[in-house]
Amino acid sequence: MSMLALRSEIVMVVCPKSFARAGQTGSKSFKLSSGRILELKGVEDISMNMVKNMILELHLPSPGKRFVKFEYQVLCLVAMEKPVSLKPEYIRDEKVKVLQSVLPISLDEVVLGQYEGYKDDPTVSDSSNTPTFATVVMRIHNERWEGVPFILKAGKALNSKKAEIRVQFKDVPGDIFKCKKQGRNEFVIRLQPSEAMYMKLTVKKPGLEMSTIQSELDLSYGMRYQGVPIPEAYERLILDTIRGDQQHFVRRDELRAAWEIFTPLLHRIDDGELKPLPYKPGSRGPEKADELLAKAGYVQTHGYIWIPPTL
Template sequence: MSATLQREESVAELVGEEPPLPSDRDHWHCCVAGELCLTVVVLGASGDLASKKTYPALQFLFQKGFLTRNTKVIGYARSPLTDEQLHAKLRPRLEGGAAEADAFLKRCTYVAGAYDGPEGWKALAAALAAREARHPACPCGRLYYLALPPSVYPQVCSGLKTYCDALPSTEGSWIRVIVEKPFGKDLGSSEELAATLGALYPENQLYRIDHYLGKEMAQNLFVMRFANMFLAPLWNRECVSNVQITFKEDFGTQGRGGYFDTFGIIRDVVQNHLVQLLAFVAMEKPLSIHPDDIRDEKVKVLRCIKPVQEHNVVLGQYSAAGGQPGYTEDPTVPDDSRTPTFAAVTLYIDNDRWAGVPFVLKAGKALNDKKAEIRVQMRATPHYIFPGQPEATRNELVVRLQPDEAIYLKMIVKKPGLEIDTAISELDLDYSKRYPGVAIPDAYPRLILDAIRGDQQHFVRRDELRAAWAIFTPLLHAVDAGRLPLHPYPYGSRGPEEADELLARAGFVKNLDYRWHDAPAGAGKSGAASFGGGAGGNPKL
C-alpha cells in the first residue's frame, strides 16, 4: 500500500468516514503470467528494420530467458517467402553459433499476405487461432510489432482489428500493438494518425516506440535524478546555466537519403529522441513509477515549452570534404534539396524551476564524432578566490548515452604539489570499468520486454506526442517553406560555425584545456591525481 493511501485511511478513521478506494496506480505492477501463450507477430518481417532490430532483439530475450516457454514469432509481409527462406534471411543477423540461431529460428514461422486485402489477414488469423487452440487453459498474449512505414499503419491496424482480434476468453489474455516512429510529419498529421489508430486500439494497447527511451543511460538519468539527495538543490535555474543535449553521427546518408530527405534531422532526431531526453532532464519528480505518473510529468514540462523562435535555430547541410560526398551528391537525394542534415535549437521552459535556462538540442550527420550525450553546465562559482578565471572552470554533469556509456561530474580540485594550483577533474562512473563483463543490451530488447510485461513508462503517450509536435510544428513549416538559411558545413567537421555562436548566446562555456579520460603519463585517469590505490593510498577508500 502506498504511503499516500495509508495517510488517507488514517484520516478517514479519525473523522469516521469510509477510507477512499485505492487508485489503480497504487497497486500497479507489471508481470508476465508463467504459462502465457505468447505470440509475437512481426508485421513487415521481410524488411530491413525487422531483420536488423526486431528479430535480433527477440533472439536476445529468448537467449536470456525473458520469453515464456510457450513463445512463437510469426512474421507477416507481402514477400512470398517460406519459413526456410525467412530463416536464411535472418540467420546472418543473429548472435551466436548455428545451434543458438537454430534454437531461436525453430520458433519463427511466416505468413505471406497483402496489407490491403482479406486473404492474408485471414491466413494470419487462422495461424493464431490454431496455435492458441493447442493451449486452451493458458492466457494468450498477442504482441503486434509494426516494423513498417507509418503510412501503412492505418491499413495494417484495420486489417488486424477486423480479422485478428478474436482473442480467447481466458482470463489474463491481451493484445498490444507496437508502432515505430515517425508519428506524423507535424502536429496535424500526427493527430490524424493518432485519431485513426485510437479508433481501432485504445491508448492502453498502443505502444509508440522511441528507442532512446530504452537506452541504459536514459533510464539511469531518471534514477540518478530522483534517488540522490545532493542533486535536488542544484537542479534549477539558480544553479544551472545551460543544458546541451547532443546527437552526432560521423557518417552521412551513404546512398540511403531517399527516406531521410522527406523528413530531415529535426523530424528524424530532434523532435522525438532529444525532446524525450529533455523531458527526463527537466521533469518534476513523479508521484510513483507508474507509467502514467511518469508520463504525466513529462507532458507537464513539454507543455511549458513555447514554440521554437526562428532566431534560436541554426540549420546546416553537409558538403563534400575529405573524399566524402556531400548530401546532395547522394544519388537518392534531389540535387536542389534544402533538407537540413544539422540542426541546433534553443528551447526555453516557462516554469518556476527552469525559467530563463537555455536548453540547446543539437543533432547532425557527417560530423567529426559519433556520440549522444547530455551536458548540464552549472553557473560560475561566485567570488572565485583561486588562480584562473571562474568562467573557464565551471562544474558540469555529463551523461554519455553512446558510445562508452558513462556519467561524470566535472569538479575543480587542487593539483598535487606544494602550490595551490587548480585543475579540472571528475567524479566518474565509467560503465566499462565499473561493470566489466556486463553487456549493456540494445534498447529494442528492453522495450519489447516492457511491452510484453504491459509497462508503458518508456513509450510515448498521445498527449505527450501532441505537446512535442506543438513545440516544433511552426518551425518545421518555416523550414519547409525555405524561410530559414541553410548553412553548409564540410563532411567531418563540427558543423556550421553559426552553431557555436548559438551556444555562446545560450551561455555555454567550453573548458578548452580539459577532455574526459585524457590523463598525462603517470597520473590517474582524471589527469589531476590518482587518489586511490597509488603509493601510500588505500585502494578501499
C-alpha cells in the same frame, strides 16, 4: 511472437511506426497504432535533482525527424518533476506537463546546417535544403526552469559521434582561484557510446603551487560492472511490452504537445525562412551554432577531453 501465441490466449503485436510529419498527420496515424516506442538507451539514469544555476546541452546523433522524437524525449526526462510513483501514467503525466510549459521556439535561436558534399549523392537534388545539422535553444516557462536554456544539438558528419546530456553549472561569483580559464564544472550523462556518468570539476593541480586543473569523477559502466550484461534498447522494450509496462511508449497527448512546439518551426523551415548553413565534414558544425551557444550562455571548455577508462 509465434511461441508467445502458442502458450497464451493473448497475442501481442508491436508495430514500429514512423514519426508523423505534423500534428494533424500524427493524430490520424494514432488511429492506426498504439504509440511510438521510446528508443532511448541509458536514459533511466536521469534521476538527478536539478537546480537553477545551470545550462543544459543535449548532444544526439542526427537531425530531422529523429531529432524531434529523440531529443524531446530526453528533454522531458531531464526537466520533469518527480512523478508520484514509477507507474507509467504518472511518468507520462509529468512529461506532458513539461511540453506544455515550453515556450514557442524563436528563429533567432535555431541554426541549421548541411555538410559540404551532401549533394554529391546522386539521390539528392542539387537544390536540396535538407538539414544534416540542427541546434535549437528551448526555454521552459515554469518556476523551476525559468531562465535556464535547454540547448538541443544534433548532426551528421561531425567531429564525434555521441549521445549525451551535459549539465553546465554557472560560475560562482568571486573567483579567487582564477578558475574561469579552466572552464565550468559540468555533469555529463553519456548515453552512447560507452554508457557513463562523470562530473567534470576544477581541482588543485598536483604540486607545490596553488594552481588549478580540470579533472573528473566518473562512473563508466563497462569498468565498474564488468561481466554484467547491459540490455540493448529494444531488449528492454520487448520485455516491457510483454509485462504491459507502457512508460517507454508515447501517449497521444504527449505526441500532440510535442508537435504543437515543433510544427510551427518546421513550417517556417519549409517556407524557406530558415536555410541550412554549409559546414565541413569532421567539424563541430556551422560556426553560427557555436555563436548561438555562447549567446545562450554556454561556455565551451578548451583543452579538456574526457577519455573513457579502458578494460
